Amino acid sequence: MTQSNNNGLATAEKYYTQFGSRARELKASGKKVIGYLSALGPVEILTAAGVVPVRLKGNVSEAITKGDAYMETIVCPFVRNVFDAAVKGKFDFLDGMMLPHQCDSIDRTNDVWSLNLNLPYWHFLNVPHVTDDPSIDFTKEILRVFIGTLEKFTGKKITNEAITEAVKAHNENRKLMRELYDLRKTNPPLMSGSEMIKVLVAAMSLPVDESSALIKSVTKEVKERKAPAGKKAARIMLIGDQIDDAAIMDAIEGTGANLVMDDLSIGAKMYWQDVDVTSDPLQGIAERYLRKLKIPTTYIGDSDNYQENLEIRFGHMKKYIKEFSVNGVILFIYKYCDPYGFEVPAIKSFIESAGVPVLYLEDEYSTSTLARVKTRIEAFLEMIA
Amino acid sequence: MSEEKKAKTPRALATKAAASIGKFVKNNLASSVTARSEGKKVAYAYIADGQDEIMRAMDIVPGWGESFAGVCSARRDAERFLQKAESDNFSRSLCTYATCTLGFDMIREELNGEPVPGASWGGMGRPDVILGSGQLLCDPRFKWPQATQHYLQDVPIFVSNMYYPPFDPKVDHKEQEKFYVKYAKDELYACVRFLEKHLGKKMDWDRLAATVELSDKTWDIFIDAYELRKAVPTPMDTGDAMNTMVPVTFNLGTQEAYDFYKDLYNELKQKIAEGKGVAQNEKYRLLWGAGLPSWFALGDFQYFNDKGAVFPVEITYRGGEKTERLDLPKTNDPLEHIAWRWMRYWTHWYDKARKRPGSLPKVERIIEYIEDYKCDGVVFHSAFSCRSWHAGIITQANVLKKIYSDIPVLIMEGDIVDISSYNEADTHARIDAFIETLETAKKKGRK
Numbered sequence: 001m002t003q004s005n006n007n008g009l010a011t012a013e014k015y016y017t018q019f020g021s022r023a024r025e026l027k028a029s030g031k032k033v034i035g036y037l038s039a040l041g042p043v044e045i046l047t048a049a050g051v052v053p054v055r056l057k058g059n060v061s062e063a064i065t066k067g068d069a070y071m072e073t074i075v076c077p078f079v080r081n082v083f084d085a086a087v088k089g090k091f092d093f094l095d096g097m098m099l100p101h102q103c104d105s106i107d108r109t110n111d112v113w114s115l116n117l118n119l120p121y122w123h124f125l126n127v128p129h130v131t132d133d134p135s136i137d138f139t140k141e142i143l144r145v146f147i148g149t150l151e152k153f154t155g156k157k158i159t160n161e162a163i164t165e166a167v168k169a170h171n172e173n174r175k176l177m178r179e180l181y182d183l184r185k186t187n188p189p190l191m192s193g194s195e196m197i198k199v200l201v202a203a204m205s206l207p208v209d210e211s212s213a214l215i216k217s218v219t220k221e222v223k224e225r226k227a228p229a230g231k232k233a234a235r236i237m238l239i240g241d242q243i244d245d246a247a248i249m250d251a252i253e254g255t256g257a258n259l260v261m262d263d264l265s266i267g268a269k270m271y272w273q274d275v276d277v278t279s280d281p282l283q284g285i286a287e288r289y290l291r292k293l294k295i296p297t298t299y300i301g302d303s304d305n306y307q308e309n310l311e312i313r314f315g316h317m318k319k320y321i322k323e324f325s326v327n328g329v330i331l332f333i334y335k336y337c338d339p340y341g342f343e344v345p346a347i348k349s350f351i352e353s354a355g356v357p358v359l360y361l362e363d364e365y366s367t368s369t370l371a372r373v374k375t376r377i378e379a380f381l382e383m384i385a
Numbered sequence: 386m387s388e389e390k391k392a393k394t395p396r397a398l399a400t401k402a403a404a405s406i407g408k409f410v411k412n413n414l415a416s417s418v419t420a421r422s423e424g425k426k427v428a429y430a431y432i433a434d435g436q437d438e439i440m441r442a443m444d445i446v447p448g449w450g451e452s453f454a455g456v457c458s459a460r461r462d463a464e465r466f467l468q469k470a471e472s473d474n475f476s477r478s479l480c481t482y483a484t485c486t487l488g489f490d491m492i493r494e495e496l497n498g499e500p501v502p503g504a505s506w507g508g509m510g511r512p513d514v515i516l517g518s519g520q521l522l523c524d525p526r527f528k529w530p531q532a533t534q535h536y537l538q539d540v541p542i543f544v545s546n547m548y549y550p551p552f553d554p555k556v557d558h559k560e561q562e563k564f565y566v567k568y569a570k571d572e573l574y575a576c577v578r579f580l581e582k583h584l585g586k587k588m589d590w591d592r593l594a595a596t597v598e599l600s601d602k603t604w605d606i607f608i609d610a611y612e613l614r615k616a617v618p619t620p621m622d623t624g625d626a627m628n629t630m631v632p633v634t635f636n637l638g639t640q641e642a643y644d645f646y647k648d649l650y651n652e653l654k655q656k657i658a659e660g661k662g663v664a665q666n667e668k669y670r671l672l673w674g675a676g677l678p679s680w681f682a683l684g685d686f687q688y689f690n691d692k693g694a695v696f697p698v699e700i701t702y703r704g705g706e707k708t709e710r711l712d713l714p715k716t717n718d719p720l721e722h723i724a725w726r727w728m729r730y731w732t733h734w735y736d737k738a739r740k741r742p743g744s745l746p747k748v749e750r751i752i753e754y755i756e757d758y759k760c761d762g763v764v765f766h767s768a769f770s771c772r773s774w775h776a777g778i779i780t781q782a783n784v785l786k787k788i789y790s791d792i793p794v795l796i797m798e799g800d801i802v803d804i805s806s807y808n809e810a811d812t813h814a815r816i817d818a819f820i821e822t823l824e825t826a827k828k829k830g831r832k
Contacts, residue, residue: 070783074769075776101551104524108776110551111745115780124551129519129527130544134571138548141564149556299519299527299544306538333476336772341479342528346535348474362476 008217009195015202015214016246022206023054023093032095032121032154037082038242039265039295040100040127042285044275045143047166047208048158049150055204055266056091058082060245060367071112076105077334077365078242083109086117096121096153098146101128102297103339121153129299131290139286163281169208170275176215177203177271183222184260185324187232191222193249193259200266201244234381235325237261239317239347240332241295241340247367248332251374255381261324263317269295272316296339313343314350321356328384329358330377334365357384399663400656402649403625406632409645410452410506413635417448417510418500426513426584429533429540431526432634433704434518435547435569435727436576438600438719441638442593443577443586448509449635450486450529456505457485458680458802466492467803475532481770481802483529487536494536511537514583516576517544521551521731523773543579545572547724549731552746554739558732569724577720590719596638597719601726603643604705607633610650614697615758618662620653623673623696624686625663630702668693669761669823672754675700675747675778676766679799682807685816692820698758700750701774706730741788747777748784755792762793762823768801793826795819 015022023033033052036043046053058081067084085091096119101107107124114122126142128135147158180199183190199218203211234257238248242265252259262268273292278284290298294316301309320326329351333340341362348358359380363369398404420427428440430447440447457463463481466488471477473491475484489508492501498511515537517530530542547569550558577588614621621629629649632642656662671689673696679685686696711729716722734746734753741749751763765782767775782794797815800806 070779072767072776072779074767074772076772101521104772105776107521108772111747112777112780115743115745115784122553124553126521126548126551128546128548128568129524130546130572132572132575134568134575135546138546138564138568141561141568145556145561296528297524299517299531301531301534301542301544304541306534309534335476336478338479338483338524338528338772341476342483342525342532344474344476345532349535360474362478 008214008219008221009199011214012195012199012202012218015205016198019057019201019205020054020091020093022210023052026052026207027093027095033093034096034098034121035091035094036098036100037079037106038100038102039270039293040102040125040289040297041098042100042125042143042146042289043208044163044166044170044281044285045147045150045158046098047169048162049147049154050156051095051150051154052207054093056082056086057201057242057244058085058365059090060247060365063366063368070116071109074336075109076103076336079105079109081365083113086113094119096123098123098125100125102295103337105336121149123149127289129297131298131300132302135290136283136286139290140280140282143282143285160281163285164277166208167275167277167281167284169212171277173203173208173212173215174271174274176212176219180215180219180222181261181268181271183219186227187235187325188228189258189260190225190227192253193236193238193262194246194253196259196262196267197244197246197249204266233258234328234384235260236381237263237317237320237324237326237329238332239263239329241265241334241337243332245367247370248373251370251377252330254374255378257328257381261320261326263294263320265295268320269293296343310346310350314347317347317351318354321351321354327356328380329356330380331358331360333360333362335362398625398628400621400625400629400649400652402645402652403621403628406628409631409636409641410456413447413449413452414456414506414509416446417512418507420446420510426586427510428580429512429515429530431516431518431529433522433727434516434520434526434545435573435723436516436518436545437637438593438596438723439573439576439580439588440516442596443580443584443588445580445584445586446510447635448512450509451482452631452635453489453505453509454482454485454802455680457489458804459683460505461681461804462503462505463681463802464804477770477803479770480523480525480529481800483525483532485802487529487532490533491536512540514580515540515542517542518547519544520547521549523771525773541579541583543576545576547572547727549728552732552735552738554742558735562728565728566721566724569728570718570721573720573723594719597722599640599643600638601708603633603637603646605707605709606643606646606650607705608707610646610653611698611703613650613653613657616657617670617759618660618664618667619670619695619697619758620656620661620663621697622663622686622690623699624683624690626696626699626702627678627683627686630704634702634704663695664690664693666693667695669695669820669827670759671696672751672758672760672763673699673701674751674763674765674794675781676775677701677768677771677801678766679768679807680801681804682799682809682812685812688813688816692816694820694823696764698754698760700747700754706733743784743788745781745784747781748788751781751785752789755789761827762795762819764819765794765796767796767798769798769806770800770803793819793822
């Protein structure tokens with residue numbers, strides 16, 4: 001095992017600061033490691049295939065020095081940063097990668113990744129944006145193609161039984177993470193946002209059983225804490241895509257505010273929705289990733305009533321605001337991100353209609369602009385104090 | 386408009402056909418404005434979504450945001466709309482076709498749907514529905530409609546899909562075609578049901594079949610006409626093609642579009658017979674390798690022409706292929722035919738790419754055109770606000786040089802609409818340097 005029952009936070013810190021170190025160990029022991037991007041990676045299939053799924057991250061403190069020779073600077077700064085890390089050899093533990101079609105920045109750079117990394121296994125999963133019934137059927141078809149390529153790569157059949165077991169294991173993992181989130185409902189919260197992001201990053205870099213053990217360990221440790229005394233501070237929720245570095249959390253919490261909830265693609269977006277256990281396991285997986293996951297790249301808009309569409313798209317954010325007693329929201333969007341960028345006015349007005357102020361920030365995946373971001377956050381927190 | 390006053394003299398057009406295109410664009414925009422008074426319905430629509438024939442067969446007037454934004458850009462009247470969108474937190478880094486049109490929509494709504502004063506060529510009419518697409522073409526095709534609905538809350542949206550298998554050198558995409566086509570067909574049927582429900586119109590299926598047949602003929606004559614540009618000197622270049630793309634892009638499924646390319650075909654034949662070329666002294670033949678142009682700076686094509694450089698061929702807006710080359714399966718279902726046609730178009734260069742290790746379909750298309758049109762160099766344009774057409778260009782250029790030839794390549798940078806990204810002096814300096822590279826390569830004998 002990778003951690004005892006009592007040092008979960010320290011273990012999370014280790015896997016956060018030494019991202020990929022466990023994957024490297026597992027590879028050395030003979031396991032195959034497959035990296036992927038985005039919340040749309042169907043980890044259940046990878047787990048069922050017996051490979052180690054690792055959701056990749058970049059390094060906000062490291063300048064892009066090699067990637068720009070191959071990938072345009074108009075691409076999502078997160079994608080560019082991860083690619084830069086990849087071409088610098090930071091992911092030497094990878095046997096392959098799977099890119100789900102989340103957005104143009106991934107779709108249009110698929111060739112850039114595959115040609116320049118030249119890994120033994122490569123797959124682009126053509127996830128549709130639309131969520132109607134034909135889209136579910138289509139998603140099941142592309143999942144079958146994906147399974148076929150994995151079977152060929154591993155030389156091992158992926159059975160429905162194995163997929164069902166993986167579904168159950170990942171559902172359990174999500175349930176455990178939700179329980180950990182619950183510990184942030186107290187005022188002040190038992191756990192900081194900075195600690196939480198480290199657990200989230202660590203969790204996405206481990207096999208599901210190890211990830212679940214880590215979360216359990218952290219939960220036990222945090223539960224044993226005494227409720228901290230101190231003055232009541234602003235309770236902030238952070239919304240965005242893959243914000244995976246504690247720098248932003250530190251910037252928020254460094255002002256004295258508490259980051260109590262998120263709607264991030266490596267956070268609540270990942271953990272709030274389970275896969276239904278269905279007789280055809282691909283049905284439940286397709287429905288979860290297309291319909292249940294609340295990300296801006298899956299289109300929802302079937303209702304003739306705009307307000308109803310907003311409730312379907314963003315209603316969970318209001319629910320979080322209530323459950324976690326949030327009194328300020330930071331909407332942090334990466335530059336060049338069309339899917340999130342086009343939602344900003346709608347999200348902002350939707351949340352503000354609930355009486356909660358919103359700070360919208362557009363920035364890079366880099367700490368080079370952190371001073372400016374901190375100033376904006378401080379001004380916002382002063383406003384809501 | 387101060388910006389408009391600064392607008393440059395329009396570039397000289399080599400063909401009469403290109404010079405006549407303004408009428409098409411004006412008519413398209415005007416039709417969306419007058420539709421309501423004529424009892425017609427308007428659908429905001431986006432190009433290459435496969436929905437053209439459905440709209441035409443149901444007498445629905447398309448409102449093309451990409452066209453309107455392009456006109457605003459060319460007339461240097463986009464900034465006020467970009468700023469309006471920005472005022473409601475739409476970032477300047479987003480697709481500027483979308484933000485330009487969103488700014489226009491926001492102003493028109495503030496005017497209770499009345500025309501926006503001074504809008505280029507009358508602007509666009511308020512839509513009754515919006516037809517987006519979640520296909521593998523660009524994210525704004527489904528995010529832009531959603532963003533528009535924030536200001537036009539009573540306007541329903543339908544987003545369909547038209548996917549094609551991704552290129553994988555180890556996988557035969559043909560094994561997946563069947564379920565891709567089924568999906569695209571199901572989505573097109575859903576689009577028809579949506580329009581019937583919301584606009585109170587019934588699809589005339591015979592008319593749809595005839596419209597689809599007309600589109601096939603239009604694709605064919607479009608390619609026949611464009612392939613005449615292989616002639617030396619070329620009778621038409623990309624500067625014109627950025628105009629002559631309008632009928633096949635915005636008027637597919639209409640007799641006017643077909644007739645336009647028939648006339649263009651005849652005009653080019655005539656020019657070839659008379660030995661008339663775009664440049665007085667054609668020295669360098671170039672391929673426009675990828676990228677949407679800076680609509681506000683189409684005069685740059687003239688700058689190339691003045692230096693003896695012509696573009697007999699381009700990837701951009703060559704949005705069709707001879708249908709016989711696509712080997713389309715026979716079907717009596719016009720929607721299934723549309724699905725096959727588009728999917729085979731997007732995957733047309735896959736087999737070639739699979740045969741050449743390290744290649745890509747987009748690069749194979751470039752190589753094919755370099756050889757067929759006897760090109761000496763390739764020019765790409767990278768527009769900062771559009772990831773869809775412009776991410777991956779560096780790799781295409783690198784792969785081209787690696788697997789084919791060390792052909793001179795120029796990657797220009799700018800935008801489609803936002804003029805703040807553009808510097809004419811810098812652009813011309815880069816073109817000058819590229820011309821010198823071409824000259825050196827010619828002297829050395831590239832191959």
